[in-house]
Amino acid sequence: MDFSVILSDALRSGIGPIAAVYALAAMGLNLHFGYTGLLNFGQVGFMLVGGYGLAITVSTYDGPMWLGVLAGVACAIVLALLLGLPTLRLRADYLAITTIAAGETLRLFYRSSWAEPVTGGVFGLQRFAKDFYDLSPIERGTYGVWLVRFSSRDLWVMIVGWSLVVVAAVLLALLIHSPWGRVIRSVREDEVAARSLGKNVYAYKMQSLVLGGVIGAVAGMLQAIQVQSVNPDNFDPGVTFFLYTLLVLGGAGRILGPVVGSILFWFVLSFLDSALRQAIDAEYISPDLISTSEVGAVRFALVGVALILLVAFRPQGILGSRKEMLLSDR
Amino acid sequence: MTADTGGSSGPGAHAGTGTGRLSGVVPEPGVRKPDPLLVLDQVTRAFGGLVAVRVEHLEMQRGVITALIGPNGAGKTTLFNVVSGFDRADGGRWSFDGQPLTGSPAHRVARRGLVRTFQLTRTIARLTVMENMLLAAPGQRGERVLPALLRPLWRGQEREFERRADELLDRFRLGPLRDDHAGTLSGGQRKLLELARALMARPVMIMLDEPMAGVNPALTQSLLGHITQLRDEGLTVCFVEHDMDVVMGISDWVAVMADGHLVAEGPPHTIGRNAAVVDAYLGKRHDEPEATGEEEKE
Amino acid sequence: MRPQRKFVLALALVLVSVPALSARAQGEAVPRGPTFGARALQALIDGIQFGVIIAITSVGLSLIFGTIHLINFAHGEFVTIGATFAFYLNAAAAGPGWHLIPAAVAAVAFGALLGGAVERGLWRPLRARGTGLINMFIVTIGLSLLLRHLVLVLYGTRPASFAQYDIQSTIGLGPASITPRDLTVTLLAVLVLLGIAMLLQKTRIGTAVRAVSANRDLAEATGIDVQRVVLFVWMLGGGLAALGGVFFGLVEIVTWDMGFKLLLLMFAGVILGGLGSAYGAMAGSLVIGVVAQMSTLWFPVDLQYAWALLVLIVVLLVRPQGILGQAERVG
Secondary structure, three states: OOHHHHHHHHHHHHHOHHHHHHHHHHHHHHHHHHHOOOOOOOHHHHHHHHHHHHHHHHHHOOOOHHHHHHHHHHHHHHHHHHHHHHHOOOOHHHHHHHHHHHHHHHHHHHHOOOOHHHHOHHHOEEOOOHHHHHOOOOOOOEEEEOOEEEEHHHHHHHHHHHHHHHHHHHHHHHHHOOHHHHHHHHHHHOHHHHHHOOOOHHHHHHHHHHHHHHHHHHHHHHHHHHHOEEOHHHHOOHHHHHHHHHHHHHOOOOOOHHHHHHHHHHHHHHHHHHHHHHHHHOOOOOOOOOOHHHHHHHHHHHHHHHHHHHHHHOOOOOOOOHHHHHHOOO | OOOOOOOOOOOOOOOOOOOHHHOOOOOOOOOOOOOEEEEEEEEEEEEOOEEEEEEEEEEEEOOOEEEEEOOOOOOHHHHHHHHOOOOOOOEEEEEEOOEEOOOOOHHHHHHOOEEEOOOOOOOOOOOEHHHHHHHHOOOOHHHOHHHHHOHHHHHHHHHHHHHHHHHHHHHOOOHHHOOOEHHHOOHHHHHHHHHHHHHHOOOOEEEEEOOOOOOOHHHHHHHHHHHHHHHHOOOEEEEEOOOHHHHHHHOOEEEEEEOOEEEEEEOHHHHOOOHHHHHHHHOOOOOOOOOOOOOOOO | OHHHHHHHHHHHHHHHHHHHHHHHHHHHHOOOOOOHHHHHHHHHHHHHHHHHHHHHHHHHHHHHHHHHOOOOOOHHHHHHHHHHHHHHHHOOOOOOOOOHHHHHHHHHHHHHHHHHHHHHHHHHHHHHHOOOHHHHHHHHHHHHHHHHHHHHHHHOOOOEOOOOOOOOOOEEEOOEEEOHHHHHHHHHHHHHHHHHHHHHHHOHHHHHHHHHHHOHHHHHHOOOOHHHHHHHHHHHHHHHHHHHHHHHHHHOOEOOOHHHHHHHHHHHHHHHHOOOOHHHHHHHHHHHHHHHHHHHHOOOHHHHHHHHHHHHHHHHHHOOOOOOOOOOOOO
16 A cells, blocks of 8 residues: 555645635535524535536636626525525525425436536536636646645646635635624524514525525536536535535534635545555455445445534534533523 | 603602603503503404404503513413514504504514513523624624625724623623623523613613513512613613512503403502402403413414 | 515526426427327326325425424435345345345335434434534434445445336226336335324324324323334334335336435425425325426426426425425524
């Protein structure tokens, strides 16, 4: 077994573009779930409309990239309104079911045959990211330090991605530590109290849903650009589940929770993946027990175990405070 | 608190500002009062077939403490919930300070200056005491998304609110706890915080749902003192209470509900002698099923 | 509030009618075989068959919600495990090669054991630790990920059918037709649903389940052993999910993610009928099954699940408490 390869894979994944995408999407989810207490299980739906908004504008209708970005953001706002108007007055579990159903319904519509002229159906869309890569100031080639190397394209996506993460973190920190954030947190804790003090809880929940949804849509665009294609099957409900895992891992209701969570999540996932593959190749693990093709499934099963153990034993995550967590039991 | 401090004010439990002006009012249910702040007409609320509230007419005088009493299931809390916008009425109209309030959602009711508290204290555990106070401040510039991002737009206002909150906290002896999470406070301290927080919202009238429930005797005295003092400063108070000693001690006017109806009204000393009240409490109609709706319907 | 709701409804209608019109335009261009009436009858039959299978799986989901207010996101995996376990006993190369009927019985027993094991080994300890409900939802997500990918490792990605009753000739029902297998599955499923209704109405444990659903504290105060009821509900839910999985695998096909795909339809059925109501779940699931199949009369087959989910969202707009549920809203 070659540990430098395992470590290199894990490091590349932990700081790579996909970790940035998931950190960003989870920041939106953190605003919903961590700060406002909205149980949104359809964050992937926002990523989908964001990614497709960009891809359809550029690839299907030959529009410019900036228009695609605007379209993606607009779609996310519309989706948030559509989801929120009927369900934000209902109990949390209704929102959970509606959002997961809405995300999946969207995916099914986007991949269906009648949507194919616009969305590309099951084949998805390609060739919309050229403008983005043309903006890159980085010379072609590969760059890296120590064990980690990235292509110039990935590096450009990473720079933009992590910059967006920083911008989102600053904006969210400003918001959360403002009177607006105080209301949002009070809605999470006790919306009856918030209403009795003159706060229009419904409006605040809606604002939170829209803002977090837009952040999710931007993450979706970044993902589309990184893989240079959108495909409906990249947006299955499992993505939202990963977002919850890394959010709980990092600490929900902490500005940097999703960032720490995403880096660690992808680091560990790739580490496991790489280590398992090497162990099987080196026959430390019998191929009869797990074959290399099953490694992907095994690591997702381990994600499930990790999520259960985290919630049971450290629900506040890495950055949260257990003392504060216990206060909320009313 | 309003600037309405007309009339004489002085020490003693019954020397509040509005009390004098209620002296000529006939003690009968639904009676008109000289300066009503909250006026209810034909307010009804039924759960399934059970009528929880059916109040023909009720006026609450500005600047006095009105106690709302009645046996369990009389519909007091339901009436509170309807007026404060936490429950919908099946019919009727009500107005506040001369303007209609019928069917207003809870947050609008609070913004109009009618602020309520809850039987089970609703302080927000994971916010600090100060944050709980600041939350209640009305008209905050930083509560809208875009201005929230620009700290200079609201920081001055926030400082003002903090000063005011500190004053209120000191008044309720919560000053030293200002940076603690509200969840670490004792039950009594939470009651005080909830009252202080309600005042932070600059109410014209506060409605207290069983403010003394589960509070030790020493704190009860302190709360009573605070409430009468607030009245003396011009605030209108309405509270639901079971303990007759408390009611007799501080209220200027008592309204009695039974089976959803308003059965009696009058100054506290007349209430004990009222036949309808004795019936309501001792249960002339005790064999009839009680209306539900005493629990907080949310 | 009212105008907002109307706005959403209008948007939803636009969303539905635009593709409907475009699809109809396509449909007219392509000539089809049987008459519309015949196709409608066939779709209705298929829909009822699909609906009763969803109903079997969703009753457990709804009862679990009714008793402990948990939305079990791992319920779909119980379905998959029932189907793949029966497949292993019945048709897998490494399996014992039992006939499907004993294999199905064993799968149901395994499903019930799994449900009981999850309750005893996971939910009860978590409740004892005071884990909040929202966190429990997230745990069910973790459980779903774990079970689904375990199935993927053990079963693989390849869809498969059971060894018996695979290919059959159809019986004519007027202009429509059904295979003896599908007819048997439908009738069996209806019988099972009636059996559940009897169980809930006539037996002590059924009464206890209803009592706990209606008011847990009151039930506890009257001496009902709530823990035992909850355990029973999990075992019942697990067993029924496994049975539904076998049925679905029989009329369609066994895959590693079949349960997860069905889960959202179960949710739709449960919400449509009113969260927590067993009979509501049955009625709602039937509607969802019929909607999914009937939609293929006008729309592409690959959208049939999407319409069923859209029905869910529209129902939440119009009658959030569901067909049979009690109005219960916050705010």
